[in-house]
Amino acid sequence: MAKGKTELNTSKKNLPNLYKITALLIIAAVALYFIFTNFGGSEKKTDEEYMFKKQGELTFQDTNGNSLTKIDIQIAQTDFDRELGLMFRKDMNENRGMLFIFPDIQIRNFWMRNTLIPLDIIFADSSKTIINIAKNTTPYSDNSYASTRPAKFVVEVNAGFSDKYKISAGDKISWDSLK
Helix, strand or coil, X not given: CHHHHHHHHHHHHHHXXXXXXXXXXXXXXXXXXXXXXXXXXXXXXXXXXXXXCCCEEEEEECCCCCEEEEEEEEEECCHHHHHHCCCCCCCCCCCEEEEEEEEEEECCEECCCCCCCCEEEEEECCCXXXXXXXXXXXXXXXXXXXXXXXXXEEEEEECCHHHHCCCCCCCEEEEEECC
């Protein structure tokens, strides 16, 4: 009997090491999973998935209703599309932009994390009147660019676009979506 107790005590002494080895194996397995599945994503995004997809046309109008310019737009109206925005885009044609449509009206804050190109961020209220413009935003920045009043719509265009076409607070936006 004494021999059995000694073997049992020896086994109990090895349990902490067994737990450590098991924990290390689990950590290694999880790490390998994330490495081989692109950090938990289903697949690696391709450049094509970040390419512009025309979903409508947006017109900028001055306070008198005169057209200032028109652009093709990609529309972001789901949580995922709004979070992704124009991140990872290497460039964007001058006559293109992204329209963000939100389900509610509130102060909007945008940042440029993972956004490779400088932008003008145009904030508009529920009547589609431009509230303010964050001009020439800094790529890769975590700085917050905010609307000065509650906004329902945001348009992102290339930096310098609003100056080039004399777009300013008080002007309006309107758009047609493609079906």
